[in-house]
Amino acid sequence: MSIETALRNYRVAAWVTGVGLLVLVLIAMPLKYFFGQPQLVAVVGMMHGFFYMAYIVLTLLLAERCRWKPLDALLILVAGTIPFASFVAEHRVTQRVRVGRSPVS
Known part of the structure; x- marks a missing residue:
């Protein structure tokens, strides 16, 4: 996988x-805690957890391709x-990866 694909x-x-x-x-948490409707938290919470796991894997793949320091990847x-x-991290990472710099330093 190339750096651009990662x-x-x-x-x-x-x-x-x-x-x-x-x-x-x-949206979901206010519905749960202010209006007693926990259904959306159950669905969105599970989906966010799944997507966050994918975010972890894809961030680590990009970090490996770009040879980031472990602390940079952790942040x-x-x-x-x-x-x-x-959103802020994505913007910064995109700018810095495209010029060949570390995302944090």
Whole structure:
């Protein structure tokens, strides 16, 4: 797999994970805790967990292809657990990978 392919796959995973996390935090959880409707949390939470696992794998594949430091990869992985952070990380990673730089340093 080329770096461009790994980058494309990472970008898709970052966006899907980010959108899923926002739906979970901004829609599903308020429905559960303010309106007593836990169904959406069960579905979206499970989907976000699945997509986050794919995000982990695809981030690590990109990190391996680009020879990132382990701490850099870890920081990008954490971005998938913080609302809006995966979008910021995806933008930064894309810019830096395209010029051959580490995503964090």
